[in-house]
Amino acid sequence: MSTFTTTYRLALACTFTSLLTWAGEVSLSPAAVAALELESSLARKPNIYLKLDLSERLLQIKARGVVLDQVVVKAVEAATRKPFYQPTEPFALQVPVILEVLQGPGDTDREVIAPPSLRPAKRRDEEEPTPSPVPQGPTPTPTPRPETPSRYRVELTPSKAAADCPLLLWVTNDLPARSLWQRFRQAVKEGWGFVVRHEEVPQEPPGIVLVLDAEDARRVHHLFRQGMALLVTAAP
Amino acid sequence: MSLETNLRTAEVKPRKPLRLLWLLFPAGLVVLGVGSAMVLARFGNPLTLMPLVTVVDPQLSQIPTNALKSRATKAHGMLERVRPQGMYIVVDTYRNRLRLVENGKVVREALCSTGTGIVLIDPRNKKKWVFDTPLGERIIERKQKNPVWMKPDWAFIEEGEEPPPPGSPDRVDPYSLGDYGLYMGDGYIIHGTLFKSLLGRRVTHGCIRLGDEDLEYLYHNVPIGTRVYLY
Numbered sequence: 001m002s003t004f005t006t007t008y009r010l011a012l013a014c015t016f017t018s019l020l021t022w023a024g025e026v027s028l029s030p031a032a033v034a035a036l037e038l039e040s041s042l043a044r045k046p047n048i049y050l051k052l053d054l055s056e057r058l059l060q061i062k063a064r065g066v067v068l069d070q071v072v073v074k075a076v077e078a079a080t081r082k083p084f085y086q087p088t089e090p091f092a093l094q095v096p097v098i099l100e101v102l103q104g105p106g107d108t109d110r111e112v113i114a115p116p117s118l119r120p121a122k123r124r125d126e127e128e129p130t131p132s133p134v135p136q137g138p139t140p141t142p143t144p145r146p147e148t149p150s151r152y153r154v155e156l157t158p159s160k161a162a163a164d165c166p167l168l169l170w171v172t173n174d175l176p177a178r179s180l181w182q183r184f185r186q187a188v189k190e191g192w193g194f195v196v197r198h199e200e201v202p203q204e205p206p207g208i209v210l211v212l213d214a215e216d217a218r219r220v221h222h223l224f225r226q227g228m229a230l231l232v233t234a235a236p
Numbered sequence: 237m238s239l240e241t242n243l244r245t246a247e248v249k250p251r252k253p254l255r256l257l258w259l260l261f262p263a264g265l266v267v268l269g270v271g272s273a274m275v276l277a278r279f280g281n282p283l284t285l286m287p288l289v290t291v292v293d294p295q296l297s298q299i300p301t302n303a304l305k306s307r308a309t310k311a312h313g314m315l316e317r318v319r320p321q322g323m324y325i326v327v328d329t330y331r332n333r334l335r336l337v338e339n340g341k342v343v344r345e346a347l348c349s350t351g352t353g354i355v356l357i358d359p360r361n362k363k364k365w366v367f368d369t370p371l372g373e374r375i376i377e378r379k380q381k382n383p384v385w386m387k388p389d390w391a392f393i394e395e396g397e398e399p400p401p402p403g404s405p406d407r408v409d410p411y412s413l414g415d416y417g418l419y420m421g422d423g424y425i426i427h428g429t430l431f432k433s434l435l436g437r438r439v440t441h442g443c444i445r446l447g448d449e450d451l452e453y454l455y456h457n458v459p460i461g462t463r464v465y466l467y
Contacts, residue, residue: 030292030297033311034292036312036315040311044318047371048372048467064373064463068326068328068465077288079284080286081283084278088284091288092290092291110366111353112357113354113355113357175285183284187277187279188276190280191278191279195279204283222330222353228371
């Protein structure tokens, strides 16, 4: 059985399981109902949307309520830039919530072709009188494309859950190691840049870090483009 | 005490503070370095990982159970209404695979080619084309046997040529689309290809190219109005 069929069947199974659960009135928690309402508002539109289920650790690609595909999330963390001596507290995200992509790699990682000038087109009567339907010579080879990255950042819309601050989504294939020593080293480096070179200290909004398989991270890369909706839920 | 001993003592005595200095100097450097680093670290803003916890809006928990039930029924009903019934097509533009789904079961799976995502800029007026296969839901609006492609401006600009005037016979291409075309609107078509070896790769200008057999199957089995989900 191909990977597609397996993934698709898995997705179907998940859909039907959730339906059965709903039918049994088991998941009538306020959060589950709110998530259902938010999803139905997204499913009314013909757009693709993403559903991130934090408790099931799944990122689903959906349209009209149907799971088209899904990837397994290996780990979820939060990340933020904060002063080294400030204590670390858990990052609270209010769920369910719909976040929207402001700008993502699907908008920016693109090859651009811009011919410097145009020459007059060859007229049909200048060509062979009866062009062959089958192309002659070797099949054209497309220009090799740069490999899709497996680590990227997505800017999301301001969210109530993040105290009206913009939120980042960091998709990566391995969780960055942020030990005390590494943080100290980075803090000293940035402090040195600030004091000696008068560089600005980097500021970034807080972010959700999603750890996916490298191939899965590449698979969803193109979906993170302006306007894509991300429904974040955490079913009880 | 002999003269020799006296001399040795005289030699050693002045070296004592020097030895101490040799010990203190590196220690002082270390203290200074660490101290400076700790001060500098105050100005840094390093990336910090922390656990992500989810919180539910407390107002939600105040909703009475009956209201909750009716809201759930309404939302579920809406989802059921918009869910595609019967046959639909799913296109994975990353893996370049097309699936025909009927009643929740994949009945045909095919290798296809989708848009490159390349941006083309017209040097004359800086007009931009993005060769993306559109994401989202589309509908098969019409089907055509032996479709003819009326080459748009970008097809010439991409080759570095000036586009001929609209309606020019130079724009007519009866070969590139293959034997059948399933039109999804806005110029996006599921069609055939002359370059079969490029199936499975992102090489198109946004259309979906299929192999001959798969295209013929789709043409004969997919009715007009079938929904297509592209992701």
